[in-house]
Amino acid sequence: MDRNEILNTVNNVFIDVLDDDSLVLTEATTANDVEEWDSLNHIQLVVAIERQFKIRFASQEILSWQNVGEMIDSIAAKLNQ
Amino acid sequence: MEHPVNYIYNKIAALNPMHGKKLKKNIAFFDDGYYDLADAFFEKYTGILHAQNKTLDYAIDCYLQMIADVNAETIEFLRTGKYSSTTFEEVIQRVYARPETMEYYMHGLIMSQFLWKHHYQIVDFFISNLPAYKDETKSYLEIGAGHGYYLSKALEILDDKTFFTVVDISETSIALAKDFIKDDRVEFNLQNIYDFNSDKKFDFITLGEVLEHVENPLQLLVKVNDLLSEDGVLFLTTPTNAPAIDHIYLFESADFIRDMIHVAGFKIEMEVDLLTEDVSPERAAKFKIATLYGAFVKKDKAAYL
Numbered sequence: 001m002d003r004n005e006i007l008n009t010v011n012n013v014f015i016d017v018l019d020d021d022s023l024v025l026t027e028a029t030t031a032n033d034v035e036e037w038d039s040l041n042h043i044q045l046v047v048a049i050e051r052q053f054k055i056r057f058a059s060q061e062i063l064s065w066q067n068v069g070e071m072i073d074s075i076a077a078k079l080n081q
Numbered sequence: 082m083e084h085p086v087n088y089i090y091n092k093i094a095a096l097n098p099m100h101g102k103k104l105k106k107n108i109a110f111f112d113d114g115y116y117d118l119a120d121a122f123f124e125k126y127t128g129i130l131h132a133q134n135k136t137l138d139y140a141i142d143c144y145l146q147m148i149a150d151v152n153a154e155t156i157e158f159l160r161t162g163k164y165s166s167t168t169f170e171e172v173i174q175r176v177y178a179r180p181e182t183m184e185y186y187m188h189g190l191i192m193s194q195f196l197w198k199h200h201y202q203i204v205d206f207f208i209s210n211l212p213a214y215k216d217e218t219k220s221y222l223e224i225g226a227g228h229g230y231y232l233s234k235a236l237e238i239l240d241d242k243t244f245f246t247v248v249d250i251s252e253t254s255i256a257l258a259k260d261f262i263k264d265d266r267v268e269f270n271l272q273n274i275y276d277f278n279s280d281k282k283f284d285f286i287t288l289g290e291v292l293e294h295v296e297n298p299l300q301l302l303v304k305v306n307d308l309l310s311e312d313g314v315l316f317l318t319t320p321t322n323a324p325a326i327d328h329i330y331l332f333e334s335a336d337f338i339r340d341m342i343h344v345a346g347f348k349i350e351m352e353v354d355l356l357t358e359d360v361s362p363e364r365a366a367k368f369k370i371a372t373l374y375g376a377f378v379k380k381d382k383a384a385y386l
Contacts, residue, residue: 017368019360019364031098031099031102032098035102037099037102038099038100038102038103038106039097039099039100039102039103039148039152040103040155040358040370041103042099043152043155043156043159044159044368046156047156047159047160050160056160059153059156062156
Protein backbone atom coordinates (compact mmCIF):
# COMPACT_ATOMS: atom_id res chain seq x y z
CA MET A 1 0.00 0.00 0.00
CA ASP A 2 1.54 3.36 -0.99
CA ARG A 3 1.33 6.57 1.04
CA ASN A 4 -1.54 7.92 -1.03
CA GLU A 5 -3.63 4.82 -0.45
CA ILE A 6 -2.86 4.99 3.27
CA LEU A 7 -3.86 8.68 3.30
CA ASN A 8 -7.16 7.88 1.57
CA THR A 9 -7.94 5.07 3.99
CA VAL A 10 -7.04 7.27 6.97
CA ASN A 11 -9.25 10.01 5.51
CA ASN A 12 -12.21 7.59 5.43
CA VAL A 13 -11.61 6.59 9.05
CA PHE A 14 -11.59 10.28 10.05
CA ILE A 15 -14.87 10.84 8.15
CA ASP A 16 -16.52 7.96 10.01
CA VAL A 17 -15.17 8.75 13.51
CA LEU A 18 -15.59 12.53 13.31
CA ASP A 19 -18.90 12.26 11.46
CA ASP A 20 -17.85 14.80 8.82
CA ASP A 21 -18.25 13.80 5.16
CA SER A 22 -16.53 16.97 3.92
CA LEU A 23 -13.23 16.23 5.63
CA VAL A 24 -10.21 16.25 3.28
CA LEU A 25 -6.88 15.45 4.93
CA THR A 26 -3.41 16.15 3.59
CA GLU A 27 -0.13 15.04 5.13
CA ALA A 28 0.26 18.54 6.59
CA THR A 29 -3.12 18.51 8.39
CA THR A 30 -2.86 18.92 12.18
CA ALA A 31 -5.41 18.69 15.00
CA ASN A 32 -5.60 22.50 14.92
CA ASP A 33 -7.06 22.33 11.41
CA VAL A 34 -9.90 19.94 12.29
CA GLU A 35 -12.37 21.20 14.84
CA GLU A 36 -13.61 17.82 16.04
CA TRP A 37 -10.12 16.32 16.42
CA ASP A 38 -9.92 16.58 20.22
CA SER A 39 -8.35 14.33 22.85
CA LEU A 40 -11.16 11.79 23.03
CA ASN A 41 -11.64 11.62 19.27
CA HIS A 42 -7.88 11.20 18.89
CA ILE A 43 -8.16 7.96 20.87
CA GLN A 44 -11.16 6.84 18.82
CA LEU A 45 -9.19 7.59 15.63
CA VAL A 46 -6.13 5.69 16.83
CA VAL A 47 -8.11 2.55 17.65
CA ALA A 48 -10.19 2.75 14.45
CA ILE A 49 -6.98 3.09 12.37
CA GLU A 50 -5.44 0.13 14.22
CA ARG A 51 -8.49 -1.98 13.33
CA GLN A 52 -8.55 -0.81 9.73
CA PHE A 53 -4.88 -1.65 9.08
CA LYS A 54 -4.66 -4.57 11.57
CA ILE A 55 -1.72 -2.94 13.34
CA ARG A 56 -0.96 -1.85 16.90
CA PHE A 57 0.65 1.47 17.86
CA ALA A 58 2.94 1.95 20.85
CA SER A 59 1.76 4.50 23.39
CA GLN A 60 4.73 6.84 22.66
CA GLU A 61 3.78 6.93 18.97
CA ILE A 62 0.21 7.95 19.71
CA LEU A 63 1.41 11.05 21.53
CA SER A 64 4.22 11.95 19.14
CA TRP A 65 2.48 12.73 15.84
CA GLN A 66 2.55 16.40 14.87
CA ASN A 67 0.46 15.95 11.74
CA VAL A 68 -1.27 13.36 9.55
CA GLY A 69 1.98 12.73 7.63
CA GLU A 70 3.72 11.51 10.79
CA MET A 71 0.75 9.26 11.52
CA ILE A 72 1.15 7.81 8.00
CA ASP A 73 4.88 7.30 8.65
CA SER A 74 3.97 5.06 11.63
CA ILE A 75 1.34 3.15 9.66
CA ALA A 76 3.64 2.64 6.64
CA ALA A 77 6.50 1.43 8.86
CA LYS A 78 4.22 -1.17 10.45
CA LEU A 79 2.76 -2.33 7.15
CA ASN A 80 6.24 -2.82 5.72
CA GLN A 81 7.52 -4.84 8.68
CA MET B 82 -13.39 39.28 38.07
CA GLU B 83 -12.34 36.38 35.88
CA HIS B 84 -13.96 33.07 36.77
CA PRO B 85 -11.29 30.68 38.11
CA VAL B 86 -12.65 28.04 35.77
CA ASN B 87 -11.76 30.20 32.74
CA TYR B 88 -8.17 30.48 33.99
CA ILE B 89 -8.13 26.68 34.33
CA TYR B 90 -9.54 26.12 30.83
CA ASN B 91 -6.97 28.48 29.28
CA LYS B 92 -4.08 26.93 31.18
CA ILE B 93 -5.13 23.42 30.10
CA ALA B 94 -5.52 24.59 26.50
CA ALA B 95 -1.92 25.90 26.61
CA LEU B 96 -0.49 22.73 28.17
CA ASN B 97 -2.56 20.17 26.28
CA PRO B 98 -4.29 21.79 23.26
CA MET B 99 -6.18 18.63 22.20
CA HIS B 100 -7.72 18.19 25.62
CA GLY B 101 -8.30 21.92 25.94
CA LYS B 102 -10.33 21.74 22.75
CA LYS B 103 -12.51 19.00 24.20
CA LEU B 104 -13.10 20.95 27.43
CA LYS B 105 -13.94 24.18 25.62
CA LYS B 106 -16.95 22.47 24.04
CA ASN B 107 -18.43 22.42 27.56
CA ILE B 108 -18.25 26.19 28.02
CA ALA B 109 -21.04 26.92 25.57
CA PHE B 110 -23.30 24.67 27.61
CA PHE B 111 -22.73 26.22 31.05
CA ASP B 112 -25.23 28.69 32.51
CA ASP B 113 -24.99 31.23 35.37
CA GLY B 114 -25.90 28.50 37.87
CA TYR B 115 -22.76 26.67 36.82
CA TYR B 116 -20.51 29.67 37.38
CA ASP B 117 -22.03 30.36 40.82
CA LEU B 118 -21.32 26.81 42.00
CA ALA B 119 -17.95 26.50 40.24
CA ASP B 120 -16.65 29.85 41.59
CA ALA B 121 -17.57 28.91 45.17
CA PHE B 122 -16.08 25.46 44.72
CA PHE B 123 -12.75 26.66 43.33
CA GLU B 124 -12.46 29.41 45.94
CA LYS B 125 -12.74 26.81 48.69
CA TYR B 126 -10.46 24.37 46.90
CA THR B 127 -7.78 27.02 46.22
CA GLY B 128 -7.82 27.82 49.96
CA ILE B 129 -7.21 24.14 50.77
CA LEU B 130 -4.36 24.02 48.22
CA HIS B 131 -2.74 27.14 49.67
CA ALA B 132 -2.93 25.71 53.18
CA GLN B 133 -0.83 22.84 51.81
CA ASN B 134 1.57 25.24 50.05
CA LYS B 135 0.18 24.20 46.68
CA THR B 136 -1.31 26.22 43.84
CA LEU B 137 -4.07 25.85 41.29
CA ASP B 138 -1.35 25.23 38.68
CA TYR B 139 -0.27 22.21 40.70
CA ALA B 140 -3.86 20.90 40.62
CA ILE B 141 -3.99 21.47 36.84
CA ASP B 142 -0.84 19.35 36.43
CA CYS B 143 -2.45 16.63 38.56
CA TYR B 144 -5.57 16.78 36.40
CA LEU B 145 -3.55 16.38 33.19
CA GLN B 146 -1.68 13.45 34.68
CA MET B 147 -5.02 11.83 35.45
CA ILE B 148 -6.19 12.54 31.88
CA ALA B 149 -3.08 10.79 30.52
CA ASP B 150 -4.06 7.73 32.59
CA VAL B 151 -7.67 7.90 31.41
CA ASN B 152 -6.54 8.16 27.77
CA ALA B 153 -4.24 5.15 28.11
CA GLU B 154 -7.03 3.15 29.79
CA THR B 155 -9.49 4.23 27.09
CA ILE B 156 -7.23 2.95 24.32
CA GLU B 157 -6.96 -0.44 26.02
CA PHE B 158 -10.72 -0.48 26.65
CA LEU B 159 -11.53 0.24 23.01
CA ARG B 160 -9.06 -2.44 21.90
CA THR B 161 -10.25 -5.16 24.30
CA GLY B 162 -13.77 -4.20 25.43
CA LYS B 163 -12.66 -4.66 29.06
CA TYR B 164 -11.40 -2.58 31.97
CA SER B 165 -7.72 -3.27 32.66
CA SER B 166 -8.16 -4.14 36.37
CA THR B 167 -10.45 -6.97 37.39
CA THR B 168 -9.85 -7.33 41.14
CA PHE B 169 -9.90 -4.95 44.07
CA GLU B 170 -6.50 -6.27 45.18
CA GLU B 171 -5.03 -5.30 41.82
CA VAL B 172 -6.35 -1.74 42.19
CA ILE B 173 -4.97 -1.50 45.72
CA GLN B 174 -1.52 -2.34 44.35
CA ARG B 175 -1.83 -0.04 41.33
CA VAL B 176 -3.50 2.96 42.94
CA TYR B 177 -4.68 2.98 46.55
CA ALA B 178 -1.40 1.79 48.10
CA ARG B 179 0.64 4.31 46.10
CA PRO B 180 0.57 7.73 47.81
CA GLU B 181 2.10 9.51 44.78
CA THR B 182 -0.63 8.12 42.48
CA MET B 183 -3.38 8.83 45.00
CA GLU B 184 -2.12 12.41 45.33
CA TYR B 185 -2.45 13.39 41.66
CA TYR B 186 -5.51 11.21 41.12
CA MET B 187 -7.45 12.79 43.97
CA HIS B 188 -6.64 16.33 42.87
CA GLY B 189 -7.43 15.39 39.27
CA LEU B 190 -10.83 14.07 40.31
CA ILE B 191 -11.58 17.21 42.30
CA MET B 192 -10.83 19.33 39.25
CA SER B 193 -13.09 17.14 37.10
CA GLN B 194 -16.05 17.99 39.35
CA PHE B 195 -16.45 21.26 37.47
CA LEU B 196 -14.47 20.61 34.28
CA TRP B 197 -16.57 17.70 33.10
CA LYS B 198 -20.07 18.63 32.02
CA HIS B 199 -21.62 15.38 33.25
CA HIS B 200 -20.05 15.75 36.71
CA TYR B 201 -21.71 19.14 37.03
CA GLN B 202 -25.02 17.88 35.60
CA ILE B 203 -25.21 14.98 38.03
CA VAL B 204 -24.47 17.13 41.08
CA ASP B 205 -27.12 19.54 39.80
CA PHE B 206 -29.57 16.61 39.61
CA PHE B 207 -28.71 15.77 43.24
CA ILE B 208 -28.98 19.35 44.51
CA SER B 209 -32.25 19.99 42.67
CA ASN B 210 -34.02 16.92 44.03
CA LEU B 211 -32.60 16.48 47.53
CA PRO B 212 -34.81 19.21 49.10
CA ALA B 213 -37.91 17.07 48.41
CA TYR B 214 -36.55 14.49 50.90
CA LYS B 215 -35.61 17.01 53.60
CA ASP B 216 -38.54 16.36 55.96
CA GLU B 217 -38.15 12.58 56.06
CA THR B 218 -34.35 12.58 56.38
CA LYS B 219 -33.26 12.39 60.01
CA SER B 220 -30.12 10.41 59.23
CA TYR B 221 -27.83 10.63 56.18
CA LEU B 222 -25.12 8.16 55.24
CA GLU B 223 -22.58 8.67 52.49
CA ILE B 224 -20.51 5.72 51.31
CA GLY B 225 -17.28 6.78 49.61
CA ALA B 226 -17.53 10.52 50.15
CA GLY B 227 -14.47 11.24 47.97
CA HIS B 228 -13.62 14.92 48.25
CA GLY B 229 -16.86 15.58 50.12
CA TYR B 230 -18.70 17.84 47.68
CA TYR B 231 -22.01 15.94 47.76
CA LEU B 232 -21.79 15.80 51.54
CA SER B 233 -21.20 19.55 51.73
CA LYS B 234 -24.37 20.11 49.67
CA ALA B 235 -26.36 17.67 51.84
CA LEU B 236 -25.20 19.59 54.93
CA GLU B 237 -26.49 22.81 53.36
CA ILE B 238 -29.81 21.39 52.17
CA LEU B 239 -30.92 18.95 54.87
CA ASP B 240 -32.25 19.83 58.32
CA ASP B 241 -29.79 21.07 60.96
CA LYS B 242 -30.76 18.19 63.24
CA THR B 243 -29.97 15.53 60.64
CA PHE B 244 -27.35 13.04 61.75
CA PHE B 245 -24.55 12.67 59.16
CA THR B 246 -22.32 9.62 58.78
CA VAL B 247 -19.53 8.91 56.28
CA VAL B 248 -17.95 5.55 55.57
CA ASP B 249 -14.88 5.67 53.35
CA ILE B 250 -12.06 3.18 52.84
CA SER B 251 -9.51 5.88 51.98
CA GLU B 252 -7.67 7.93 54.57
CA THR B 253 -6.77 10.46 51.84
CA SER B 254 -10.46 10.97 51.00
CA ILE B 255 -11.50 11.41 54.60
CA ALA B 256 -8.74 13.94 55.26
CA LEU B 257 -9.76 15.90 52.18
CA ALA B 258 -13.50 15.74 52.95
CA LYS B 259 -12.78 17.02 56.47
CA ASP B 260 -10.81 19.94 54.98
CA PHE B 261 -13.64 20.67 52.56
CA ILE B 262 -16.45 20.51 55.06
CA LYS B 263 -15.25 21.59 58.51
CA ASP B 264 -18.57 20.64 60.14
CA ASP B 265 -18.63 18.72 63.39
CA ARG B 266 -22.08 17.25 62.68
CA VAL B 267 -20.40 14.56 60.57
CA GLU B 268 -19.19 11.26 61.97
CA PHE B 269 -16.38 9.86 59.80
CA ASN B 270 -15.62 6.12 59.68
CA LEU B 271 -12.42 4.93 58.02
CA GLN B 272 -13.73 1.53 57.10
CA ASN B 273 -14.65 -0.87 54.33
CA ILE B 274 -18.42 -0.62 53.88
CA TYR B 275 -18.73 -4.42 54.17
CA ASP B 276 -17.32 -4.16 57.72
CA PHE B 277 -19.64 -1.29 58.66
CA ASN B 278 -22.59 -2.28 60.80
CA SER B 279 -25.17 -0.03 62.33
CA ASP B 280 -28.07 -0.70 64.68
CA LYS B 281 -30.01 2.16 63.23
CA LYS B 282 -31.14 2.39 59.63
CA PHE B 283 -30.51 5.47 57.48
CA ASP B 284 -33.22 7.60 55.86
CA PHE B 285 -31.00 8.76 53.02
CA ILE B 286 -27.91 7.09 51.58
CA THR B 287 -25.60 8.53 48.92
CA LEU B 288 -23.48 6.15 46.87
CA GLY B 289 -21.75 8.36 44.30
CA GLU B 290 -19.49 6.65 41.74
CA VAL B 291 -18.69 3.69 43.97
CA LEU B 292 -20.29 0.67 42.25
CA GLU B 293 -17.72 0.65 39.43
CA HIS B 294 -14.91 0.37 42.01
CA VAL B 295 -16.00 -2.96 43.49
CA GLU B 296 -15.88 -6.51 42.18
CA ASN B 297 -19.46 -7.32 43.07
CA PRO B 298 -21.72 -4.24 42.93
CA LEU B 299 -24.87 -6.32 43.47
CA GLN B 300 -23.53 -7.49 46.82
CA LEU B 301 -22.86 -3.85 47.75
CA LEU B 302 -26.38 -2.77 46.73
CA VAL B 303 -27.87 -5.55 48.86
CA LYS B 304 -25.78 -4.35 51.81
CA VAL B 305 -26.97 -0.77 51.19
CA ASN B 306 -30.58 -1.98 51.02
CA ASP B 307 -30.09 -3.47 54.49
CA LEU B 308 -28.73 -0.17 55.85
CA LEU B 309 -31.66 1.84 54.44
CA SER B 310 -34.77 2.57 56.52
CA GLU B 311 -38.09 1.18 55.31
CA ASP B 312 -39.13 4.35 53.44
CA GLY B 313 -35.57 5.60 52.94
CA VAL B 314 -34.03 6.88 49.72
CA LEU B 315 -30.82 5.85 48.02
CA PHE B 316 -29.10 8.24 45.61
CA LEU B 317 -26.63 6.37 43.44
CA THR B 318 -24.46 7.23 40.47
CA THR B 319 -22.19 5.06 38.35
CA PRO B 320 -20.76 5.34 34.82
CA THR B 321 -21.03 3.07 31.81
CA ASN B 322 -18.05 2.43 29.51
CA ALA B 323 -15.72 4.59 31.60
CA PRO B 324 -12.22 3.09 31.83
CA ALA B 325 -10.02 4.43 34.64
CA ILE B 326 -7.07 3.07 36.62
CA ASP B 327 -9.32 2.13 39.56
CA HIS B 328 -12.50 1.00 37.79
CA ILE B 329 -13.21 -2.72 38.03
CA TYR B 330 -16.82 -3.42 37.18
CA LEU B 331 -17.93 -2.58 33.65
CA PHE B 332 -21.57 -1.59 33.11
CA GLU B 333 -22.05 -1.66 29.34
CA SER B 334 -25.29 0.33 29.37
CA ALA B 335 -27.79 1.97 31.71
CA ASP B 336 -30.02 -1.10 31.32
CA PHE B 337 -27.40 -3.24 33.10
CA ILE B 338 -27.48 -0.77 36.02
CA ARG B 339 -31.29 -0.69 36.10
CA ASP B 340 -31.45 -4.48 36.14
CA MET B 341 -29.05 -4.65 39.05
CA ILE B 342 -30.98 -1.99 40.99
CA HIS B 343 -34.15 -4.08 40.60
CA VAL B 344 -32.46 -7.35 41.53
CA ALA B 345 -31.10 -5.70 44.71
CA GLY B 346 -34.69 -4.97 45.76
CA PHE B 347 -35.09 -1.32 44.76
CA LYS B 348 -37.46 0.58 42.52
CA ILE B 349 -36.35 3.65 40.59
CA GLU B 350 -38.09 6.91 41.49
CA MET B 351 -36.16 9.27 39.22
CA GLU B 352 -33.14 8.85 36.96
CA VAL B 353 -30.78 10.47 34.46
CA ASP B 354 -28.35 8.91 32.01
CA LEU B 355 -25.94 11.65 30.96
CA LEU B 356 -23.74 11.41 27.90
CA THR B 357 -20.19 12.53 28.62
CA GLU B 358 -19.81 13.86 25.07
CA ASP B 359 -22.02 15.94 22.87
CA VAL B 360 -22.98 13.13 20.47
CA SER B 361 -26.16 11.30 19.54
CA PRO B 362 -27.07 8.19 21.60
CA GLU B 363 -26.49 6.09 18.44
CA ARG B 364 -22.93 7.36 18.02
CA ALA B 365 -22.33 7.01 21.76
CA ALA B 366 -23.26 3.32 21.54
CA LYS B 367 -21.18 2.78 18.38
CA PHE B 368 -18.03 4.34 19.87
CA LYS B 369 -18.65 3.18 23.46
CA ILE B 370 -18.76 6.74 24.77
CA ALA B 371 -19.16 6.83 28.55
CA THR B 372 -22.41 7.87 30.19
CA LEU B 373 -23.00 8.76 33.83
CA TYR B 374 -26.14 7.21 35.28
CA GLY B 375 -27.78 8.61 38.41
CA ALA B 376 -30.97 7.70 40.23
CA PHE B 377 -33.02 8.21 43.36
CA VAL B 378 -34.36 4.78 44.36
CA LYS B 379 -36.44 3.33 47.18
CA LYS B 380 -36.99 -0.15 48.56
CA ASP B 381 -39.34 -2.09 46.37
CA LYS B 382 -41.72 -3.41 48.98
CA ALA B 383 -43.47 -5.60 46.41
CA ALA B 384 -40.17 -7.48 46.01
CA TYR B 385 -40.54 -8.86 49.54
CA LEU B 386 -44.16 -10.00 49.30
